[in-house]
Amino acid sequence: MSLRIVVCVKYVPDATGDRHFADDLTVDREDVDGLLSELDEYAVEQALQIAGNADDAEVTVLTVGPEDAKDALRKALSMGADKAVHVEDDDLHGTDAIGTSLVLAKAVEKTGYDLVVCGMASTDGTMGVLPALLSERLGVPQVTLLSEVSVEDGKVTGRRDGDAATEQLQAALPAVVSVTDQSGEARYPSFKGIMAAKKKPVQSLDLDDLDIDADEVGLEGSWTKVDEAAERPARTAGTIVKDEGEGAKQLAEFLAGQKFI
Amino acid sequence: MAEVLVYVDHVDGAVRKPTLELLTLARRVGDPVAVHLGAGADGAAATLAEYGAVKVLAADAPEFADYLVVPKVDALQAAYEAVSPAAVLVPSSAEGKEIAARLALRIGSGIITDAVDLEAGDSGPVATQSVFAAAFTTKSRVTKGTPVITVKPNSAAPEAAPAAGTVEQLSVTFGEKSTGTKVVSRTPRESTGRPELTEAAIVVSGGRGVNGAENFSVIEDLADSLGAAVGASRAAVDAGWYPHTHQVGQTGKSVSPQLYIAAGISGAIQHRAGMQTSKTIVAVNKDEEAPIFDLVDYGVVGDLFEVLPKLTEEVKARKG
Ligand SMILES: Cc1cc2nc3c(=O)[nH]c(=O)nc-3n(C[C@H](O)[C@H](O)[C@H](O)COP(=O)(O)OP(=O)(O)OC[C@H]3O[C@@H](n4cnc5c(N)ncnc54)[C@H](O)[C@@H]3O)c2cc1C
Ligand SMILES: Nc1ncnc2c1ncn2[C@@H]1O[C@H](COP(=O)(O)O)[C@@H](O)[C@H]1O
Numbered sequence: 001m002s003l004r005i006v007v008c009v010k011y012v013p014d015a016t017g018d019r020h021f022a023d024d025l026t027v028d029r030e031d032v033d034g035l036l037s038e039l040d041e042y043a044v045e046q047a048l049q050i051a052g053n054a055d056d057a058e059v060t061v062l063t064v065g066p067e068d069a070k071d072a073l074r075k076a077l078s079m080g081a082d083k084a085v086h087v088e089d090d091d092l093h094g095t096d097a098i099g100t101s102l103v104l105a106k107a108v109e110k111t112g113y114d115l116v117v118c119g120m121a122s123t124d125g126t127m128g129v130l131p132a133l134l135s136e137r138l139g140v141p142q143v144t145l146l147s148e149v150s151v152e153d154g155k156v157t158g159r160r161d162g163d164a165a166t167e168q169l170q171a172a173l174p175a176v177v178s179v180t181d182q183s184g185e186a187r188y189p190s191f192k193g194i195m196a197a198k199k200k201p202v203q204s205l206d207l208d209d210l211d212i213d214a215d216e217v218g219l220e221g222s223w224t225k226v227d228e229a230a231e232r233p234a235r236t237a238g239t240i241v242k243d244e245g246e247g248a249k250q251l252a253e254f255l256a257g258q259k260f261i
Numbered sequence: 262m263a264e265v266l267v268y269v270d271h272v273d274g275a276v277r278k279p280t281l282e283l284l285t286l287a288r289r290v291g292d293p294v295a296v297h298l299g300a301g302a303d304g305a306a307a308t309l310a311e312y313g314a315v316k317v318l319a320a321d322a323p324e325f326a327d328y329l330v331v332p333k334v335d336a337l338q339a340a341y342e343a344v345s346p347a348a349v350l351v352p353s354s355a356e357g358k359e360i361a362a363r364l365a366l367r368i369g370s371g372i373i374t375d376a377v378d379l380e381a382g383d384s385g386p387v388a389t390q391s392v393f394a395a396a397f398t399t400k401s402r403v404t405k406g407t408p409v410i411t412v413k414p415n416s417a418a419p420e421a422a423p424a425a426g427t428v429e430q431l432s433v434t435f436g437e438k439s440t441g442t443k444v445v446s447r448t449p450r451e452s453t454g455r456p457e458l459t460e461a462a463i464v465v466s467g468g469r470g471v472n473g474a475e476n477f478s479v480i481e482d483l484a485d486s487l488g489a490a491v492g493a494s495r496a497a498v499d500a501g502w503y504p505h506t507h508q509v510g511q512t513g514k515s516v517s518p519q520l521y522i523a524a525g526i527s528g529a530i531q532h533r534a535g536m537q538t539s540k541t542i543v544a545v546n547k548d549e550e551a552p553i554f555d556l557v558d559y560g561v562v563g564d565l566f567e568v569l570p571k572l573t574e575e576v577k578a579r580k581g
Contacts, residue, residue, distance in 0.1 A: 019393045130360035136363045141441030168445040223405035225372025243563025248571030
């Protein structure tokens, strides 16, 4: 039987660009260049490797996001995923993590899955909670923050490098995993991959398709609210000296002045 | 006053500093009730009481160590049901965020992660967050259910405020899903003897400019002279020169010490994301165009192999 893998990927504003908030205090996703979250490339990579080691597997990439989010799906398809699902609906604008987890869970269930693979965190929201929320909603084990992962005999195993310890984890499928940026470099799409991706199916779903009411998601349905967003004042220009033999002494002087020594 | 649940981060009853910060912040919103899972509650209780815990709800069971995350969610939910708190505060560790998120979903509450400050507001706690690699500061609220908020280390200076801290046993029934992910083995990390990276008052970090694992002693020596923790950029970690647990930045630790010293680090946005909120920033870099110099309070344009050893000697001499 085929191993059905769904990879959750997010389309995010480019971190090296000028990220900012829109007037309604949501992340501005229109005025800024976006891309497939770099941390989700690791998820695509591990999914492709797991699929490659299975007798028969199918990798679906899934995103919840605006029109442009298709770019993220195309990138993942050109890396080698088989098909894509795009959940897109005007009522989704401003959805928070809890709402996003509802949409992802419904879409994952509709697609059908044995394994869900996520990145460790999105590079814009950086919450790192969606994999746990998905696991809670789907009622399947979470095997998260893995720097090594493999699937065999209906079980997923992996290594989680925590602050206090390194843990070896194991769970039966179906399960939700997330992988870190230590899990191994993501492949670059080949020319052939890019050409092939153009012909791969991208299914579009809206809230109706997923039986989700508009008031369960979006800015209104959000269970949190941003009241204020202010640009952090630029740090005032500091003192910069060129080391001509005295650099260390000058720095020590500064540190002593600040009572660090 | 209403009660506020505070999830205790500890190692066998040795309470970690972020929990003391959390207790300090919790007192702005209500009376802290600490939730201590695993061994060592009786030992921890004294410290928790000293920092304001009116009560310590304790539970110990093999499930906490044998299975990932979910047994702790079951326990925190039991505490939530026992107390009906005004808010639930959890330290922003990787695991803390996962526990908090699952709890929030179960109790129908919104969640805010990685707060760097917390105040009481007219309609519940107001959390300050630092977003987009600390380029923006936001203030947010949970608008549905009991606010669940995770708070980053170094968000407040722990202040003692002795309270009763009576230990009560929390009875927990583990759900069917709690044993889904087995922890097959656990290898504790060896202590370096240096301060914890996220808790340290001073952090000295090295990057690609350190140019080799063997050269990291230059960073360590300076760190030791200052009583500092050692950090590394991702370039240094990826090169295998220093362990990933020391990585500072978006996919490593986020630090906010009194003093951050970056040596041989260019200051890429993903690195800045993890250190930009440090109080004082110092850089040593031989390229005067390096973006890290845009952030510094004091910068030395020079070779770190010249500057750092001399600085270490200066520090030692001045400290006597
Ligand atoms: C999704 C994602 C997540 C990331 N997460 C992180 C993260 O968590 N943390 C992180 O750090 N990076 C992260 N990065 C990587 C980041 O973009 C940079 O590549 C990295 O921070 C560069 O490290 P560096 O400054 O040490 O190296 P470089 O950028 O190569 O800079 C080295 C610096 O050392 C200086 N130098 C060289 N020799 C000397 C000398 N002898 N004396 C003094 N100065 C010297 C050079 O002038 C240069 O400025 C991430 C990237 C991505 C895409
Ligand atoms: N809008 C989204 N669409 C698809 N996947 C997402 C979305 N948001 C988050 N994810 C997945 O959840 C992971 C963690 O995201 P977060 O909890 O937002 O930091 C990401 O790395 C993705 O794998």
